[in-house]
Each structure stands twice: as structure tokens, then as C-alpha cells.
Amino acid sequence: MRRMGIAFSASVAFAVGVLTLISLLLGDHPELYGNVAGAEIWAGLLALPAAVLLRLVTLTVAVTIVIGIVNLLHVHAGRGLRRQFYSIVMIASFAFTMYWYLTRQGDTSLLAAVQVPIESALAALLFLSMAQGGARVMKKRADIWGLLFVTVMVIVLLGTLPLPALAPLREWSDWLMDIPVGAGARAILLGIALGTVVAGVRILLGQDRSYRG
Amino acid sequence: MSESAITLISFVATLMVFSYLLGDLPLVSSLYRTAVYIFIGMSAAFTLVATYEGVILPYLADIQDANTSWTALGNQADVTIFVTALLFGLLLLLKPIASLSWLTNSILAVLIVVGAATAVVGALTGTLFPLLHAITVVPEDITADFTALVNTVLIFLGTMSGLFYFQFQLRQGDDDSAGRSRVGYAVRSLGKIFVVTTLGAIYATTMLSMLTIFVERVGFLMRFGV
Numbered sequence: 001m002r003r004m005g006i007a008f009s010a011s012v013a014f015a016v017g018v019l020t021l022i023s024l025l026l027g028d029h030p031e032l033y034g035n036v037a038g039a040e041i042w043a044g045l046l047a048l049p050a051a052v053l054l055r056l057v058t059l060t061v062a063v064t065i066v067i068g069i070v071n072l073l074h075v076h077a078g079r080g081l082r083r084q085f086y087s088i089v090m091i092a093s094f095a096f097t098m099y100w101y102l103t104r105q106g107d108t109s110l111l112a113a114v115q116v117p118i119e120s121a122l123a124a125l126l127f128l129s130m131a132q133g134g135a136r137v138m139k140k141r142a143d144i145w146g147l148l149f150v151t152v153m154v155i156v157l158l159g160t161l162p163l164p165a166l167a168p169l170r171e172w173s174d175w176l177m178d179i180p181v182g183a184g185a186r187a188i189l190l191g192i193a194l195g196t197v198v199a200g201v202r203i204l205l206g207q208d209r210s211y212r213g
Numbered sequence: 214m215s216e217s218a219i220t221l222i223s224f225v226a227t228l229m230v231f232s233y234l235l236g237d238l239p240l241v242s243s244l245y246r247t248a249v250y251i252f253i254g255m256s257a258a259f260t261l262v263a264t265y266e267g268v269i270l271p272y273l274a275d276i277q278d279a280n281t282s283w284t285a286l287g288n289q290a291d292v293t294i295f296v297t298a299l300l301f302g303l304l305l306l307l308k309p310i311a312s313l314s315w316l317t318n319s320i321l322a323v324l325i326v327v328g329a330a331t332a333v334v335g336a337l338t339g340t341l342f343p344l345l346h347a348i349t350v351v352p353e354d355i356t357a358d359f360t361a362l363v364n365t366v367l368i369f370l371g372t373m374s375g376l377f378y379f380q381f382q383l384r385q386g387d388d389d390s391a392g393r394s395r396v397g398y399a400v401r402s403l404g405k406i407f408v409v410t411t412l413g414a415i416y417a418t419t420m421l422s423m424l425t426i427f428v429e430r431v432g433f434l435m436r437f438g439v
Contacts, residue, residue: 005315012319017326024334056294056301057327060320062268063302069261085243086250093254101262109214115259117223117430118252121230124430127423128234134416145409152413153420160421177414179364183371184411186344187404190372191379193340200333203326 010206016053017204023050152176224437226251227430348372371407378404 026032027047033039073094079087100110134153137146158166159173202208229248235241276295279288301320308317348369378401 005318008315009318009322013322013326016323017330020327020330021333024330052290052294053323053327054331055291056298057324058268059272059295059298060301060305060324062264063299064305065264066261066269067302067306069257072257086246089247090250090254093251094258095254097255097258098261101258107214109219110255111259113214113219113222114226114251115255117226118230118248120426120430121227121248122252123423124427125230125233127420127427130416130420130423134420145405148406148409149413149416152410153417156414156417157421176410179367180371180407180410181414183368184375184407185415186348186368186372187375187378187407188411189340190344190376193336193344194376196332196336197341200329200336203329204333 014204014206019049020053021204023047023053027051220437224434227434231430231434344372370403374400374404375407375411376404377401378408 023046026043027050028043030039030043033042036042073091076087076090080091097110100107134150137150140146155169155173155176159170159176199208226248229244232241233245272291272295276288276291301323304320305317307313377397380401
């Protein structure tokens with residue numbers, strides 16, 4: 001029974017994945033069919049499965065987000081009943097925000113007063129952690145790569161200072177950002193894209209069955 | 214909410230988060246945690262509102278109007294898709310029941326493979342093809358300008374060697390002459406130079422963004438304090 005279940009879900013994954021892939025690649029592109037009669041109709045028909053499946057997945061993900069939030073509230077409500085202070089704060093914060101939304105639609109002052117300052121302050125704290133981490137690089141990794149990392153970091157940081165004495169360094173910094181960093185960023189992006197393609201194809205072929213949980 | 218109330222609450226919220234810098238003092242450390250839990254509660258509420266208003270509500274409005282259709286299949290098909298999505302979401306709640314795992318796994322499979330297929334097409338058409346095209350384009354004035362030639366060669370070398378550096382699968386016993394030869398090692402080291410340079414620059418620019426926010430927050434505290 002268990003094997004049947006695995007085979008069923010793998011078959012569903014393969015069929016739906018290949019259908020979506022073909023539909024996304026060939027749908028809505030009548031120019032790919034050359035001079036075939038009714039190319040536009042075929043292209044429109046081929047685009048349909050991807051359109052339907054993407055709608056279905058978008059809606060399902062939205063429903064799962066709602067379920068996830070309900071689960072979060074359920075967990076914290078349980079802790080709140082055991083008088084755990086932070087869980088009560090979290091539930092109260094959620095309830096107040098919902099009340100605010102339902103009674104004052106369109107009023108974003110709560111967002112400006114609480115959400116944005118806390119987010120900004122957390123990002124500001126991140127700066128201090130990053131500065132500390134940057135300073136620790138040479139301590140933890142005192143080799144040529146650590147030195148290169150810190151040197152580039154210092155050049156880019158100093159290059160942004162509006163001091164006339166640092167004008168030559170700014171030129172270096174601009175060149176560094178345009179050429180070596182541009183090349184490295186392209187390599188990283190290409191690596192991510194190739195990794196995405198490989199991981200995606202592995203899932204579509206059923207070699208990677210992460211959905212089994 | 215009045216402007217002064219917004220400023221006062223912002224001031225208190227910022228101070229609560231910055232109390233983290235004072236370390237693990239009694240009472241003070243709880244201020245930071247309280248701010249974080251307030252943030253989580255509000256984020257959950259805003260996510261719920263955004264999901265409802267941005268995804269579910271427009272779909273609900275559309276299926277109530279017989280004249281509108283998301284797909285060429287018509288309004289009735291839209292209703293079926295909507296109900297199916299709701300059913301999928303609710304069926305996923307049955308995940309803990311082992312005997313029904315074939316059903317929940319199949320729903321998860323649909324979600325994951327549609328995402329994977331979209332990611333594959335996005336990576337191919339949005340990143341791979343445009344970037345490969347960009348690195349093979351030769352500037353028009355390349356023969357006139359020696360610097361442009363050097364820069365173009367550097368970008369090509371950097372991209373290719375950087376890509377070669379990402380070789381993280383080497384099985385024991387594999388005849389991987391390209392990976393273990395001196396040439397392979399040299400190309401990988403060149404690629405590592407470009408990748409480390411890029412990571413250093415990304416780190417620095419992220420630090421600058423965070424520094425801007427930090428200065429803005431400290432400036433706000435000072436202004437309000439004055």
C-alpha cells in the first residue's frame with residue numbers, strides 16, 4: 001500500500017511537472033510554430049494548463065499561509081494559557097492589529113508607528129553585527145582569501161566617502177564594482193540558475209522526492 | 214493616530230530594540246524580546262491581511278462576476294479551481310494521518326513540481342540565456358579602446374572561472390582529470406578570486422545599506438530627544 005502511494009504521488013508529480021514545463025515553454029508563443037495553420041489557437045491551448053495550475057497553486061499557497069498563521073496563534077494561545085508573557089504579548093499584538101485593520105481600513109499609521117520603526121531598528125542592529133563580523137574575518141580566517149575579502153570590503157566602503165583625498169580610490173572602487181564584481185556576480189547568478197535547473201529537473205524526474213515529507 | 218503619537222510610539226519601539234545593545238541585564242533584555250514578539254504578532258496580522266486582500270479577495274470577487282474569467286475556460290472553471298484550491302489547503306491538514314499520506318504527498322507534489330517547473334523556465338529565460346548573451350557580446354569599439362578589450366576579457370574570464378569554481382560534487386574514484394589537474398586548480402583559484410571579491414563587495418554594500426538605516430534611526434532618536 002505504501003509503495004502504491006509513493007508510486008501514485010511520483011506519477012502525479014511527473015505528469016503535472018512535465019505538463020507545466022511544456023505549457024510554460026511552448027504556450028503563448030505562436031512564433032515558435034512557424035507557418036503552421038492555427039498557430040495562435042494551438043499556442044493559446046498549450047498555455048492553458050500552466051495558467052490553470054499556477055492559479056491553483058497560488059490559491060493553495062494562500063490558503064496554507066492562512067492555515068500557518070492559525071497554527072502560530074494556536075501554539076501561542078496554548079502558551080498564553082500557561083501564562084507565558086511573550087506569547088500573550090504576541091497574541092495581543094496580533095489581535096490589536098486585526099482590530100485596527102477591521103475598524104480603520106486604509107489607516108496605515110499603526111504600520112508607521114510600530115512595524116516600520118521595529119524593522120528599521122532591527123536592520124540597524126544588523127549593521128553592528130555585520131561590522132563585528134567583518135572585523136572578525138581576519139581573526140578566524142587569516143589567509144589570502146580572508147585578506148582579499150577584507151581588502152575589497154574596505155575599498156568599497158572607503159570609495160563611498162565623499163572626500164577629495166579619496167578620489168583615486170573611488171575610481172578603483174568603481175572599476176572593482178563594474179568589472180571583477182560584475183563578473184563574479186554573473187558567475188554566482190549563473191551558478192544559481194544552473195542549480196535551479198538541475199534541482200528542478202531532479203524533482204520533475206522524481207529523483208528528488210522532497211514532497212514525501 | 215496623530216503625528217506626535219506616531220513619533221512617541223516609534224521612539225519607544227526603537228529604544229526597546231536598541232536595548233539589545235545593553236546586553237543581558239534583567240528587565241532590559243525583556244524589552245528587546247517584547248519588541249520582537251510585538252513585531253511577530255503584527256507581521257502575522259499584516260501577512261494575513263495581505264494574503265486575504267491580495268490573493269483570496271480578488272479571486273472571490275472575480276468568481277462572483279460571471280463575465281470575468283482568469284482562463285479561457287470560463288467562469289465556471291474558475292469556481293472549480295477556487296474550490297479545488299480550498300480543498301487542497303484543507304486536505305494538507307491531514308498530513309499527520311499516516312494512512313492518508315499518499316493523498317497529502319500528491320497535493321504537495323503538485324505544489325512543488327509546479328514551483329520547480331516555473332523556477333526552471335524562469336532560470337532559463339530570465340537568467341541563463343540573457344547572461345550568456347551578455348558575456349558573449351563584444352563592444353563595438355573594442356579594437357579602438359584597449360581598456361575596453363581588457364575589461365571584456367576580464368568579465369568573460371571572471372564569469373567562466375567563477376562558474377568553474379562551483380564544482381562541489383566530486384565522487385570518490387571518479388576520473389576527474391579537469392578538477393584535479395594543475396590547470397583545473399589554477400582556473401578554480403582564479404574563479405575563487407572573483408567570487409571572494411564579489412562577496413566582499415556585496416558584504417560592504419549591504420553594510421552601507423544597514424549603516425544608512427542605523428544613522429537614520431540614531432538621528433531620529435537624537436531629534437526626538439532634543
